[in-house]
Amino acid sequence: MNATQAPIDRRAALVEAAFESIARHGFEGLRLREVAGAAGIDHSTIHHHFATKQDLIEAVVNRATAPLYRTIPPGSSAGERLRGHVRILAEMMETEPDLFVVLAEIDLRARRDAQVRAIIDRVEQGWRFGLGQLLDGDTGLVELVIAVVKGVRLDPPAARAVLERTADLIVGDEVER
Amino acid sequence: MNATQAPIDRRAALVEAAFESIARHGFEGLRLREVAGAAGIDHSTIHHHFATKQDLIEAVVNRATAPLYRTIPPGSSAGERLRGHVRILAEMMETEPDLFVVLAEIDLRARRDAQVRAIIDRVEQGWRFGLGQLLDGDTGLVELVIAVVKGVRLDPPAARAVLERTADLIVGDEVER
Amino acid sequence: MNATQAPIDRRAALVEAAFESIARHGFEGLRLREVAGAAGIDHSTIHHHFATKQDLIEAVVNRATAPLYRTIPPGSSAGERLRGHVRILAEMMETEPDLFVVLAEIDLRARRDAQVRAIIDRVEQGWRFGLGQLLDGDTGLVELVIAVVKGVRLDPPAARAVLERTADLIVGDEVER
Amino acid sequence: MNATQAPIDRRAALVEAAFESIARHGFEGLRLREVAGAAGIDHSTIHHHFATKQDLIEAVVNRATAPLYRTIPPGSSAGERLRGHVRILAEMMETEPDLFVVLAEIDLRARRDAQVRAIIDRVEQGWRFGLGQLLDGDTGLVELVIAVVKGVRLDPPAARAVLERTADLIVGDEVER
DNA sequence: AATGAATGAGTGTTCATTCAT
DNA sequence: AATGAATGAACACTCATTCAT
Structure with missing residues (x-):
């Protein structure tokens, strides 16, 4: 039924995962694969929500x-x-x-x-x-x-x-x- | 005259170059190749003075x-x-x-x-x-x-x-x- | 027709290439770049199939x-x-x-x-x-x-x-x- | 007194160290630095006794x-x-x-x-x-x-x-x- | 003989990104 | 949206070898 999540939830989950990754490892240790994994999606799917790593970073800054x-x-x-x-x-x-x-x-x-x-x-x-x-x-x-x-x-x-x-x-x- | 630098100078030059690289790009952007280049030596020679990147970083922290x-x-x-x-x-x-x-x-x-x-x-x-x-x-x-x-x-x-x-x-x- | 190989074929092709490389050059001369080249893929793609060189070696031993x-x-x-x-x-x-x-x-x-x-x-x-x-x-x-x-x-x-x-x-x- | 060893002793010591290194790590793991270290000399001095790694290997084969x-x-x-x-x-x-x-x-x-x-x-x-x-x-x-x-x-x-x-x-x- | 500094090709591995499905 | 395969540039680090001293 919820095989496909609402895009907003996924985005928020990714931002949250990135936020926590930065808290733990700094921007120095921010890895898209790890963020995707923490959000429960494939590492390449992340680019459907954020075109580039920079886009994700800016979302984290806003959050x-x-x-x-x-x-x-x-x-x-x-x-x-x-x-x-x-x-x-x-x-x-x-x-x-x-x-x-x-x-x-x-x-x-x-x-x-x-x-x-x-x-x-x-x-x-x-x-x-x-x-x-x-x-x-x-x-x-x-x-x-x-x-x-x-x-x-x-x-x-x-x-x-x-x-x-x-x-x-x-x-x-x-x-x- | 200074074709060959004293070893202490080289070490200091590498620490200084690493220091400046961190100031500009953060630890996030610290690259041994760039540091070596700034110090005027081959990127592999850096390991003759500092066994690992971590050793260089600690020298920078002390400096x-x-x-x-x-x-x-x-x-x-x-x-x-x-x-x-x-x-x-x-x-x-x-x-x-x-x-x-x-x-x-x-x-x-x-x-x-x-x-x-x-x-x-x-x-x-x-x-x-x-x-x-x-x-x-x-x-x-x-x-x-x-x-x-x-x-x-x-x-x-x-x-x-x-x-x-x-x-x-x-x-x-x-x-x- | 075979522009895209099935994943199982790729893995097998890599194991075969590694096998032949070991036969020719020994473990001493086993190089992932050469193996990847012989299998017709980029040398970094090899890690998509085998996380480490050791994993590939063990696959060769089994083969x-x-x-x-x-x-x-x-x-x-x-x-x-x-x-x-x-x-x-x-x-x-x-x-x-x-x-x-x-x-x-x-x-x-x-x-x-x-x-x-x-x-x-x-x-x-x-x-x-x-x-x-x-x-x-x-x-x-x-x-x-x-x-x-x-x-x-x-x-x-x-x-x-x-x-x-x-x-x-x-x-x-x-x-x- | 014996600050400087006779060349023949040094050569023999190097061959012996290389022999033992091969026994332990194979040709795959033979490292001139390790051999030199085991023989108690600097890693670059080894080339005064054996021009190339291959020369050392041949000496080991003879031994x-x-x-x-x-x-x-x-x-x-x-x-x-x-x-x-x-x-x-x-x-x-x-x-x-x-x-x-x-x-x-x-x-x-x-x-x-x-x-x-x-x-x-x-x-x-x-x-x-x-x-x-x-x-x-x-x-x-x-x-x-x-x-x-x-x-x-x-x-x-x-x-x-x-x-x-x-x-x-x-x-x-x-x-x- | 001996040393330390230096070299440069190369080593496995990483990683953001792209692409076909 | 989502995936897995693939890419290629980059990375720290290795190592035999060379060279000046």
Whole structure:
């Protein structure tokens, strides 16, 4: 009955398998055969869903950056919202560490892959804009927060403390805690 | 005069060529043939100096982490020394951006390469110890500084401002500026 | 018509080409590129049929030992059957000398290749059992016959005479000739 | 004192190392670097003693065939001398099994190496002449004895029994035992 | 004699991609 | 969509040989 899967499911399964492969082996170790195998299809069938390896990679980049939208929560004050943003990211680093490994891989690949760079540039542009609203347009602080997030993302155990300490330093210990 | 290079020079030239190749193409694109070509020798001769590709990679890791020692300067106060440390790193990011690209590549590779991980673990241990002395043993701040450094290292134009802002937040604007 | 060969044919063609290459150049000179070329395919396609060179070698060993089964004919007396066995082998040595060259190569390789050894050990076990029935369980004579067969197999012109002389010595000149 | 060895010793050591390497890995696995290492010299120095690998191989062939001379002992009768010959060979197979492994390797290599073939052809010619004297010029029996010797040489445990049984069949059980 | 550096042809193997079915 | 066969460029690594010292 389901001998033939809906194309969208297959595509998503392939992207997910590629995502996990990158998390484990890096772009360095991404193999279409392995991805196809993990998705349960022949290695040549993969080209019916993604013409080239690059197409699959770009789909993975889109999938990996998608969860980053909606990480800036609503709230009464800017400080409160910054703390919320930072807390959401910390929780994601704990529950989905692979996501941030892949994001780190993507940042490196973006340096030599214009198409990947275009995607993440757009994502980061949105992030910078959102952070700007929380930090009163202080671009120095925006860059600092981004740096901290990128700097702890490969170290989930340390993430929460570092991120909250950063928020403390910026917002001050006024309200919370 | 230099028709025949000293063996040490050849080894160093190969490590340097590999370093630059990683900076440009990542470990993903590291090719022994290209490295050998850049060093001006036949691609097979490389194995006379490094038995395997892995051996060359480890030599590159050692070469890339070496400049990180002696980045904590002496000084009268801890705050002054932190500012000095951060300033040295910022300057290195501007003058040698490739170094930090390679270090970022190494951090990712360390996740799946135990031998590389062993080398950088030792380096980071020393870094943490040194920072601990500058930050009164506040390990939370130590991790925060490390995060900032790692987070800006792929963005040289932003590095100096972010790093000094971090020092300001930690040390306060007391003395300097 | 035969633009596209059936897969079984390709595999068999590769085994045959490898067999002939070993007959000509020994395992020492067995080259996958040459085998692929002789079978009319690209040298990388060979790995589509045999994952490794070793897999191909084992297929050759199986192909080379297969004709050895059914070399002990039925007959009224044990002596008659021994003469028949010996005659069949002598004829094979004359018509297919390459087979025995390859078998000699295999015997040598079995000394350092456990997987090849496992295959020929099984074959020889069957041979010893069959000879035992023809020689009244006299294991000394069994080993002697085996030694003679192995000893003449690289010298087809001498094979028939030596083998029949051996049978004469064992069976006696009673009935035949 | 003996920092520099006499050239003859070095040559002999190299031949011996090559001999043992062939016994263990076959001609297939003969590596000049390994031979040189086993003889305690640099791998390039080997070419000062043997211009090419082929030269070394021919030296090994000469060394491996040398012990075969003087295996036909004097004695009162032809039958007694045949038994002596066979006994000497059986003892050699037990005490120096490597020698016969190498001889088997050489027989196979001779098929595709004219220079090796020339050496062993000369050796076999002498063997056939000697055996002819013991067997009253019966060339059929000469070939049979040669076949048995060649056929058991890779199976030292079986050698003695097979060889003596052969002598029994030929000479008869008259005198001995 | 001896060494270390260098060479270059070659070795099995990998892998994204193509194509006929 | 899906498959298996096929391709060819590329890969790290090997190895006998050469050469300058």
